[in-house]
Amino acid sequence: MAGTSSGMAPRVAVLMGGLSAEREVSLSSGRECAAALRVAGFQVIEVDCGPDLPARLAEIKPDVAFNALHGRWGEDGCVQGLLEWLRIPYTHSGVLASSLAMDKARAKEVYAAAGLPTVTSRLACREEVEAHHVLPPPYVVKPNNEGSSVGVYIVREGANAPRLAATMPEVVMVETYAPGRELTTAVMGDRALCVTDIITSGWYDYDAKYTTGGSRHVIPADLPQEITEACLDYALRAHRALGCRGVSRTDFRWDETRGLAGLILLETNTQPGMTPTSLAPEQAGHCGISFPELCRWMVEDASCNR
Known part of the structure; x- marks a missing residue:
């Protein structure tokens, strides 16, 4: 992180919205991070990001940008490229890692090259997906470049080919359904924190993630030692293979009937939810790192050089 010449506390622009x-998830993350950064002693300016973002940043002249954006434009390398151009150090991953992780097909290629376990998948046009089964059911259909389980369809055995919403892109990701428990591991710098078991009454979709009572987190997850160690190892390897920095979170499915062979890496989130009760901050708290301390570490880790 760049220092300040005046000796005053660094000015941090929290990018959100x-x-x-x-958008709504990002606003929630941003407000919580802004409050925590004020507790940590920083000067904080909250920025609801729109097309005027370059002008806003030129006016604010922050020492650091805390990137609390989620989804396209904020998480896929776009805003990272802008911040690189403006030479403003920023939190989380850089341009390439952000772009790779957001593109699910490209990320799977990186995982495969690193020897990490994934399911069979392919890209397909929506017309083909709606006409017939492009993979044997059960399988999952989802956008190739969205997060938070936005636009996810599960096609069960015996079901017809899905009819996709008009908001779905023309090309989508289709992947074999991975049964089992929903596990996740956050990485902070060069350290995998722990494993959380996410308990829901069904699919861990957008509502389960963000609606009160939609899911329950068991931390640390009650798992065989072999599975815990594998989650920690795979998450750190995925973080490094993609070239991530700062905090990331990697999600898994584990079919316990198959032992280690049933552990599948789903995807890596380079900008996981950042409220005090979100999965990554919750894991940091379990490891003795308070939410303001986590946010401070992320600001101190900020860079526009890697």
Whole structure:
């Protein structure tokens, strides 16, 4: 993180909101991070990001940008490129890692090259997906470049090919359904924190993630030691293979009937939810790192050089 010449506390612009389908989630993350950063002693300016963002940043002249954006434009390398151009250090991953992780097909190629376990998947046009089964059911259909389980369809055995909403893109990701428990591991710098078991009454969709009572988190997850160690290892390897920095979170499904062979890496989130009760901050808290301390560490880790 760049220092300040005046000796005053660094000015941190918290970037939130934006134009993606995850706008409301981002606003929640941003407000919570802004409050925590004030507790940590920073000067904080909250920025609801729109097309005037370059002008706003030029006016604010922050020492650091805390990127609390989620979804497209904020999480896919776009705003990271802008911040690189303006030479403003920013939190989370850089341009390439952000772009790779957001593109599910490209991320799977990186995982495969790193020897990480994933399910069979392919890109397909929506016309093909709606006409017939492009993979044997059960399978999942989702946008290739969205997060927070936005636009996810599960096609069960015996079901017809899905009819996709008009908001779905023309090309989508289709992947074999991975049964089992929903697990997740956050990485902070060069350290995998722990494993959380996410308990829901069904699919861990957008509502389960963000509606009060939609899910329950068991931390640390009650798992065989072999599975815990594998989650920690795979999450750190995924973080490094993608070139992430700061905090990331990698999600898994585990079919316990198959042991280690049933552990599948789903995806890596380079900008996980950042409220005090979100999964990554919750894991940090379990490891003795308070939410303001986590936010401070992220500001101190900020960079526009990698």
